[in-house]
Amino acid sequence: MNGKATTTRTRLDRGRNALGPALELVHTGRAPTRAVLTAELGVTRATAGAVAAELEALGLIRVDSNPGAAAGSQGRPSHRLAVDEKGPVALAAQVHADGFRAALVGLGGTIVATAPGCVTVSADPAQVLGAVVDAGAALLEESGRRCVGAGLAAPSAVAEPEGTALNPLHLAWPAGAPVREIFAERVRAAGIEGPAFTGNDVNLAALAEHRHGAGRGARDLLCVATGHRGVGGALVLDGRLHTGSSGLALEVGHLTVNPEGRPCHCGSRGCLDVETDPLAFLTAAGRVPGPEVSLLQQSRDLLRTSPDDPGVRVAVGELIDRLGLGLAGLVNILNPDRIILGGLHRELLDADPERLRAVVADRSLWGRSGGVPILPCTLDHNSLVGAAELAWQPVLDDPLAALGREPV
Amino acid sequence: MNGKATTTRTRLDRGRNALGPALELVHTGRAPTRAVLTAELGVTRATAGAVAAELEALGLIRVDSNPGAAAGSQGRPSHRLAVDEKGPVALAAQVHADGFRAALVGLGGTIVATAPGCVTVSADPAQVLGAVVDAGAALLEESGRRCVGAGLAAPSAVAEPEGTALNPLHLAWPAGAPVREIFAERVRAAGIEGPAFTGNDVNLAALAEHRHGAGRGARDLLCVATGHRGVGGALVLDGRLHTGSSGLALEVGHLTVNPEGRPCHCGSRGCLDVETDPLAFLTAAGRVPGPEVSLLQQSRDLLRTSPDDPGVRVAVGELIDRLGLGLAGLVNILNPDRIILGGLHRELLDADPERLRAVVADRSLWGRSGGVPILPCTLDHNSLVGAAELAWQPVLDDPLAALGREPV
């Protein structure tokens, strides 16, 4: 009965530090129920409950109290957790050789809305980025949903920390164009909420595949892809992109994969870039590439329409051998626990998975003992989803701070 | 005057979670004073004070209340922090082609005592490891100091998580020898306190250089070295060794650096291994290696006694060009912010630093813009110090748990 006041407590006295990790678990589909969330976070049920309630109050996830069928297990059924499909979205943008594309991406990596990719060949980055941001702004307006930020996937290495595009070769953009700055400026100008980010498209594809696709659960994930000209690589270590000290890691295009191969603009010859990209494939198959559709599309068409054409078979074999040599070199250096292939490389893998795996195993020193799993990409528009991941990252790191709200 | 007991406090009610980070700061020389420690930890002065007092009570560091000369700055002089030179030690062991070496290493990476390396060529790992552990145990007995654990540097890739030596080529050991297990067993048998660890020597050298040598402050540190036959690599990312998913990362020996080069046992030709190791150097210089001392020592002697010999100059130039090509390939893949060279590669760098830097800058895509700093190793016995780091790591992670003491 003394006058000692009970300490006044705010509504949320638990789980503040676990909010980010918890959201990430739901975001990546690793916490389907509250019970799993409790185990994954390594906290008590009380804390996990507070966390889930807070994330629901923030409009980010839904906690389904009505489980219905509990499917076989004993005990009280656990509440289901899912991302809130009516929640905020990230604006994702991608520019590539054939044009651009804008989309809204919700938590969980689900594409909510897409603007059809327009073909806008322009040597002025500001013009193209302005167009893609405007398309995204229209989608946002239409949807009426809150925006957590914007992300751009660029088909070029992006230098850190400047954010300049170093080799926007097939965009006809000036080398060193400050794409991050231009994109951020356009996003601001369009009145879009939240911060703006820019990254390399293969890096972002790898990030997306790691969180929502074929890379789930990998610790050291290597991703290699080729879309138009040249080859891109990316590495995700412990769930984080390894971009290197200046953003230029995994520029794998100039690994030597054919000492007697064709000359490369880098001064060497037989580089991965010129030996395994779509142009190399079409050339090896004895085709003359036309200007109508992208080189990747022409390669795909060729592979699908005439897989048994002798020239195509020879080309597939040659490119697989070269790609395998490059991958083996990367395995010796990076020792990843999974490899994911995109673009034409993915098609090559599909065409003859055993041959590619055999080359990698044979040419990597330790690949023989089991071998590294080599898988195709599984996400549609993975670069776009990865761009959205950039925008979602602050929310995943600290939901309260990123959404600018007080705990409810 | 009511019966409400004041909450009983243990002696240390602060800084328990900051103990490890604080010790690491002192260990790596980044916290010379308590004021710096406060800033680096991002805690209040009160917490930092409690942390320093606790670490001192644990016998790990010394807090010097008598600063004496405060050197120019205003305000109250800060207490100086230093590792306790009378504190516990780690037992470090190294085996290499010419024998083995045992040492005691204190916090801060200082070698407290060394047993002279003995030449013991034996095909039996248990025998060699037994001998080196016995030498270490004798050092420990002599010093009378507490041991926190033992670490072994092996001249071979160490597979994770098995701990087997995959290619102990120049030790005449059987491939796949369970060195980690054997070493741990010998450590236990010798009655040495604490856990036992095993790692690759170049990896451990990189770790040591990152914490105490030329790699301090680097975020992405690449280390390349050659000692006898073959080339080793290591990568330290954000202060942690990147060993890859199965411990086999940075097996850089089979990068192609000379398409028309000599054949390698891997089936390819012109690999970094056979083009830049001491044997390659002696051969390129037109010398016939003798059996008396190690190939590295013969190379060093040659470089020091006849640096202007035409054959030597040609050999230096050739090997620098090949090494530069290999480093450039690694730069394109890893984009490190610093490169450290050891063994013969260090000598090559010393012989003509400009040439090596020029080759790397010219052949790496982005090296032109500034270029990666390439530095020689600075620590004596860095593999040995790195082996000790393995043993120190549990203490750095959680001093109270590792030393098995209650807070004082």
Add this chain to the structure above:
DNA sequence: CGTACTTTGTTTAGTAGCGGCACAAACTCA
């Protein structure tokens, strides 16, 4: 040589963010 200022260490009080526990709730199984 004393006063003002600067910087660092210490003491005390308070509190955020958890864990632990007891209990309630919601299911399965026999």
Add this chain to the structure above:
DNA sequence: TGAGTTTGTGCCGCTACTAAACAAAGTACG
């Protein structure tokens, strides 16, 4: 229907911190 199992929730208290006031130990300057 009751026992067993698993999950959610309210309450208490602890631990490791922060905040703030104060004390200590120097420099700068008249």
